[in-house]
Amino acid sequence: MRKKIIAGNWKMNKTAGEGEALANAVKRELSAETKVDVVLCPAFTAISAVSQAVSGSQIAVGAQNMHWEADGAYTGEISAAMLRDLYCRYVILGHSERRQYFGETDESVNKKTHAALAAGLKPIVCVGETLEEREADQIESVITTQINGGLAGLTSAQFKNVIIAYEPVWAIGTGKTATPEQAQDVHAMIRGLLAKLSDKPTADSVRIQYGGSMKPGNAAELLSKPDIDGGLIGGAALDAQSFIEIVKAAADA
Ligand code: PEP
Numbered sequence: 001m002r003k004k005i006i007a008g009n010w011k012m013n014k015t016a017g018e019g020e021a022l023a024n025a026v027k028r029e030l031s032a033e034t035k036v037d038v039v040l041c042p043a044f045t046a047i048s049a050v051s052q053a054v055s056g057s058q059i060a061v062g063a064q065n066m067h068w069e070a071d072g073a074y075t076g077e078i079s080a081a082m083l084r085d086l087y088c089r090y091v092i093l094g095h096s097e098r099r100q101y102f103g104e105t106d107e108s109v110n111k112k113t114h115a116a117l118a119a120g121l122k123p124i125v126c127v128g129e130t131l132e133e134r135e136a137d138q139i140e141s142v143i144t145t146q147i148n149g150g151l152a153g154l155t156s157a158q159f160k161n162v163i164i165a166y167e168p169v170w171a172i173g174t175g176k177t178a179t180p181e182q183a184q185d186v187h188a189m190i191r192g193l194l195a196k197l198s199d200k201p202t203a204d205s206v207r208i209q210y211g212g213s214m215k216p217g218n219a220a221e222l223l224s225k226p227d228i229d230g231g232l233i234g235g236a237a238l239d240a241q242s243f244i245e246i247v248k249a250a251a252d253a
Helices: 016-030 044-054 080-085 096-102 106-118 131-135 139-150 180-197 200-205 216-223 240-252
Strands: 004-009 036-041 060-063 090-093 122-127 163-166 207-211 230-233
Touching (some): 016 044, 036 090, 139 180, 180 216
Parallel strands (some): 060 090, 163 207
Protein backbone atom coordinates (compact mmCIF):
# COMPACT_ATOMS: atom_id res chain seq x y z
CA MET A 1 0.00 0.00 0.00
CA ARG A 2 1.41 3.35 -1.03
CA LYS A 3 0.59 6.24 1.32
CA LYS A 4 -1.17 9.02 -0.55
CA ILE A 5 0.66 12.36 -0.77
CA ILE A 6 -0.98 15.73 -1.38
CA ALA A 7 1.35 18.68 -2.01
CA GLY A 8 0.39 22.31 -2.49
CA ASN A 9 2.46 24.22 -5.03
CA TRP A 10 1.90 27.85 -4.11
CA LYS A 11 4.03 29.08 -7.06
CA MET A 12 4.88 32.82 -6.91
CA ASN A 13 2.04 33.59 -4.50
CA LYS A 14 1.89 34.57 -0.82
CA THR A 15 4.27 36.75 1.12
CA ALA A 16 5.77 35.29 4.30
CA GLY A 17 2.90 36.69 6.38
CA GLU A 18 0.23 35.46 3.98
CA GLY A 19 1.90 32.07 3.79
CA GLU A 20 2.03 31.79 7.55
CA ALA A 21 -1.72 32.52 7.72
CA LEU A 22 -2.50 29.92 5.07
CA ALA A 23 -0.27 27.34 6.77
CA ASN A 24 -1.97 28.02 10.11
CA ALA A 25 -5.41 27.55 8.55
CA VAL A 26 -4.32 24.23 7.02
CA LYS A 27 -2.71 23.18 10.29
CA ARG A 28 -5.89 23.86 12.28
CA GLU A 29 -7.63 21.05 10.35
CA LEU A 30 -4.79 18.75 9.40
CA SER A 31 -2.25 18.98 12.16
CA ALA A 32 -2.75 15.34 13.14
CA GLU A 33 -3.33 13.88 9.66
CA THR A 34 -1.42 10.62 9.41
CA LYS A 35 -3.23 8.73 6.64
CA VAL A 36 -1.94 11.15 3.99
CA ASP A 37 1.41 12.90 3.64
CA VAL A 38 0.62 16.63 3.45
CA VAL A 39 3.24 18.99 2.00
CA LEU A 40 3.16 22.79 1.59
CA CYS A 41 5.52 24.28 -1.01
CA PRO A 42 5.72 28.07 -0.58
CA ALA A 43 7.98 30.51 -2.41
CA PHE A 44 11.53 30.62 -0.97
CA THR A 45 10.80 33.80 0.98
CA ALA A 46 7.92 32.20 2.89
CA ILE A 47 9.57 28.86 3.68
CA SER A 48 10.91 29.90 7.06
CA ALA A 49 7.57 31.32 8.26
CA VAL A 50 5.64 28.28 6.99
CA SER A 51 8.12 25.85 8.59
CA GLN A 52 7.67 27.59 11.91
CA ALA A 53 3.88 27.61 11.53
CA VAL A 54 3.65 23.84 10.91
CA SER A 55 6.38 22.74 13.31
CA GLY A 56 5.14 20.08 15.70
CA SER A 57 2.45 18.94 13.23
CA GLN A 58 2.41 16.17 10.63
CA ILE A 59 2.54 18.74 7.81
CA ALA A 60 5.82 18.92 5.87
CA VAL A 61 7.35 21.75 3.89
CA GLY A 62 8.87 21.67 0.42
CA ALA A 63 10.48 24.11 -2.01
CA GLN A 64 9.64 24.68 -5.67
CA ASN A 65 13.16 24.50 -7.11
CA MET A 66 16.85 24.35 -6.13
CA HIS A 67 20.30 24.34 -7.70
CA TRP A 68 22.32 21.14 -8.05
CA GLU A 69 25.61 22.55 -6.75
CA ALA A 70 26.28 22.59 -3.02
CA ASP A 71 27.49 26.20 -2.98
CA GLY A 72 29.44 28.70 -5.05
CA ALA A 73 29.10 31.58 -7.49
CA TYR A 74 25.51 31.01 -8.68
CA THR A 75 23.83 34.35 -8.10
CA GLY A 76 20.17 34.05 -7.26
CA GLU A 77 20.25 30.30 -6.65
CA ILE A 78 19.45 28.18 -3.58
CA SER A 79 21.12 24.89 -2.58
CA ALA A 80 19.62 21.73 -1.13
CA ALA A 81 21.46 22.32 2.14
CA MET A 82 19.90 25.78 2.41
CA LEU A 83 16.46 24.20 2.03
CA ARG A 84 17.27 21.57 4.64
CA ASP A 85 18.40 24.36 6.93
CA LEU A 86 14.83 25.76 6.74
CA TYR A 87 13.38 22.30 7.55
CA CYS A 88 12.29 21.48 4.00
CA ARG A 89 11.81 17.78 3.40
CA TYR A 90 10.65 17.91 -0.23
CA VAL A 91 11.51 19.86 -3.37
CA ILE A 92 9.51 20.13 -6.61
CA LEU A 93 11.80 19.65 -9.63
CA GLY A 94 11.18 20.07 -13.36
CA HIS A 95 7.77 21.73 -13.08
CA SER A 96 6.48 22.54 -16.57
CA GLU A 97 6.61 26.28 -15.79
CA ARG A 98 10.32 25.94 -15.04
CA ARG A 99 10.82 23.92 -18.22
CA GLN A 100 8.81 26.43 -20.28
CA TYR A 101 10.04 29.77 -18.85
CA PHE A 102 13.42 29.03 -17.28
CA GLY A 103 15.08 26.52 -19.57
CA GLU A 104 14.86 23.53 -17.25
CA THR A 105 15.89 20.36 -19.08
CA ASP A 106 15.84 16.66 -18.27
CA GLU A 107 19.59 16.95 -17.72
CA SER A 108 19.25 19.72 -15.12
CA VAL A 109 16.35 17.87 -13.49
CA ASN A 110 18.57 14.82 -13.24
CA LYS A 111 21.43 16.75 -11.59
CA LYS A 112 18.98 18.36 -9.17
CA THR A 113 17.35 15.02 -8.36
CA HIS A 114 20.73 13.51 -7.44
CA ALA A 115 21.68 16.58 -5.38
CA ALA A 116 18.34 16.63 -3.56
CA LEU A 117 18.57 12.95 -2.64
CA ALA A 118 22.18 13.32 -1.52
CA ALA A 119 21.08 16.10 0.84
CA GLY A 120 18.17 14.09 2.24
CA LEU A 121 15.37 15.91 0.37
CA LYS A 122 12.60 13.97 -1.36
CA PRO A 123 12.30 15.25 -4.94
CA ILE A 124 8.85 15.59 -6.55
CA VAL A 125 9.85 15.19 -10.20
CA CYS A 126 7.29 16.62 -12.65
CA VAL A 127 6.64 15.21 -16.10
CA GLY A 128 3.87 15.81 -18.61
CA GLU A 129 2.98 16.39 -22.23
CA THR A 130 1.70 19.54 -23.94
CA LEU A 131 -1.60 19.62 -25.82
CA GLU A 132 0.23 19.51 -29.17
CA GLU A 133 2.17 16.45 -28.05
CA ARG A 134 -1.03 14.73 -26.87
CA GLU A 135 -2.78 15.49 -30.15
CA ALA A 136 0.23 14.18 -32.10
CA ASP A 137 0.09 10.88 -30.16
CA GLN A 138 3.44 11.57 -28.52
CA ILE A 139 2.49 11.10 -24.87
CA GLU A 140 4.48 7.90 -24.43
CA SER A 141 7.63 9.14 -26.15
CA VAL A 142 7.60 12.49 -24.32
CA ILE A 143 7.06 10.97 -20.88
CA THR A 144 9.60 8.21 -21.56
CA THR A 145 12.25 10.80 -22.43
CA GLN A 146 11.46 12.87 -19.34
CA ILE A 147 11.46 9.89 -16.97
CA ASN A 148 14.58 8.23 -18.40
CA GLY A 149 16.45 11.53 -18.55
CA GLY A 150 15.31 13.02 -15.25
CA LEU A 151 15.80 9.85 -13.23
CA ALA A 152 18.94 8.43 -14.87
CA GLY A 153 21.45 6.78 -12.57
CA LEU A 154 19.31 6.36 -9.45
CA THR A 155 19.66 3.26 -7.28
CA SER A 156 16.60 1.28 -6.17
CA ALA A 157 17.03 2.70 -2.67
CA GLN A 158 17.00 6.23 -4.09
CA PHE A 159 13.89 5.57 -6.18
CA LYS A 160 11.97 4.86 -2.98
CA ASN A 161 12.49 8.49 -1.92
CA VAL A 162 11.36 9.96 -5.26
CA ILE A 163 7.82 11.13 -5.97
CA ILE A 164 6.72 11.58 -9.58
CA ALA A 165 4.08 14.16 -10.49
CA TYR A 166 2.30 13.52 -13.78
CA GLU A 167 1.10 16.96 -14.84
CA PRO A 168 -0.32 17.23 -18.35
CA VAL A 169 0.70 20.76 -19.30
CA TRP A 170 -2.68 21.46 -20.91
CA ALA A 171 -4.40 20.80 -17.57
CA ILE A 172 -2.27 23.11 -15.41
CA GLY A 173 -4.10 26.22 -14.32
CA THR A 174 -6.58 25.85 -17.18
CA GLY A 175 -9.52 24.26 -15.36
CA LYS A 176 -9.22 21.31 -17.78
CA THR A 177 -8.55 18.07 -15.95
CA ALA A 178 -7.41 14.79 -17.45
CA THR A 179 -10.20 12.27 -17.00
CA PRO A 180 -9.43 9.73 -14.28
CA GLU A 181 -9.02 7.12 -17.04
CA GLN A 182 -6.62 9.29 -19.07
CA ALA A 183 -4.55 9.98 -15.96
CA GLN A 184 -4.59 6.33 -14.84
CA ASP A 185 -3.34 5.19 -18.26
CA VAL A 186 -0.33 7.50 -18.09
CA HIS A 187 0.37 6.68 -14.43
CA ALA A 188 0.41 2.95 -15.26
CA MET A 189 2.74 3.65 -18.18
CA ILE A 190 5.07 5.64 -15.89
CA ARG A 191 5.13 2.78 -13.39
CA GLY A 192 6.15 0.46 -16.22
CA LEU A 193 9.01 2.81 -17.11
CA LEU A 194 10.13 2.89 -13.46
CA ALA A 195 10.19 -0.92 -13.40
CA LYS A 196 12.53 -0.90 -16.39
CA LEU A 197 14.80 1.66 -14.72
CA SER A 198 14.85 -0.28 -11.43
CA ASP A 199 12.73 -3.36 -10.72
CA LYS A 200 9.03 -4.10 -10.22
CA PRO A 201 8.93 -4.03 -6.38
CA THR A 202 10.73 -0.67 -6.44
CA ALA A 203 8.40 0.71 -9.12
CA ASP A 204 5.42 -0.49 -7.08
CA SER A 205 6.67 1.49 -4.09
CA VAL A 206 7.07 4.85 -5.90
CA ARG A 207 4.24 7.33 -5.45
CA ILE A 208 2.91 9.02 -8.59
CA GLN A 209 0.84 12.17 -8.06
CA TYR A 210 -1.55 13.66 -10.58
CA GLY A 211 -1.45 17.43 -11.10
CA GLY A 212 -3.56 19.67 -13.29
CA SER A 213 -6.63 21.51 -12.03
CA MET A 214 -7.23 19.01 -9.22
CA LYS A 215 -9.89 20.40 -6.89
CA PRO A 216 -12.40 19.19 -4.28
CA GLY A 217 -14.95 18.34 -6.98
CA ASN A 218 -12.73 15.95 -8.97
CA ALA A 219 -10.15 14.76 -6.41
CA ALA A 220 -12.00 11.71 -5.09
CA GLU A 221 -12.54 10.19 -8.52
CA LEU A 222 -8.94 10.77 -9.62
CA LEU A 223 -7.59 9.43 -6.33
CA SER A 224 -9.70 6.28 -6.60
CA LYS A 225 -7.58 5.05 -9.51
CA PRO A 226 -5.06 2.33 -8.64
CA ASP A 227 -1.91 4.15 -9.83
CA ILE A 228 -2.87 7.68 -8.70
CA ASP A 229 -1.17 8.09 -5.34
CA GLY A 230 -1.88 11.72 -4.61
CA GLY A 231 -1.99 15.18 -6.09
CA LEU A 232 0.21 18.17 -6.79
CA ILE A 233 -2.17 21.06 -6.33
CA GLY A 234 -1.66 24.55 -7.73
CA GLY A 235 -4.60 26.96 -7.69
CA ALA A 236 -6.71 25.05 -5.18
CA ALA A 237 -3.81 24.96 -2.69
CA LEU A 238 -4.05 28.73 -2.26
CA ASP A 239 -7.42 28.31 -0.56
CA ALA A 240 -7.18 26.51 2.80
CA GLN A 241 -10.65 24.97 2.63
CA SER A 242 -10.19 23.59 -0.89
CA PHE A 243 -6.78 22.13 -0.03
CA ILE A 244 -8.13 20.57 3.18
CA GLU A 245 -11.02 18.98 1.28
CA ILE A 246 -8.61 17.45 -1.24
CA VAL A 247 -6.52 15.99 1.60
CA LYS A 248 -9.68 14.55 3.15
CA ALA A 249 -10.64 13.01 -0.21
CA ALA A 250 -7.20 11.38 -0.30
CA ALA A 251 -7.62 10.07 3.25
CA ASP A 252 -10.95 8.47 2.26
CA ALA A 253 -9.73 7.10 -1.10
C1 PEP B 1 0.70 22.84 -10.73
O1 PEP B 1 1.14 23.86 -11.20
O2 PEP B 1 1.48 22.04 -10.20
C2 PEP B 1 -0.73 22.60 -10.82
C3 PEP B 1 -1.15 21.37 -10.79
O3 PEP B 1 -1.55 23.71 -10.95
P1 PEP B 1 -3.17 23.74 -10.97
O4 PEP B 1 -3.64 22.83 -9.88
O5 PEP B 1 -3.52 25.16 -10.74
O6 PEP B 1 -3.58 23.24 -12.32
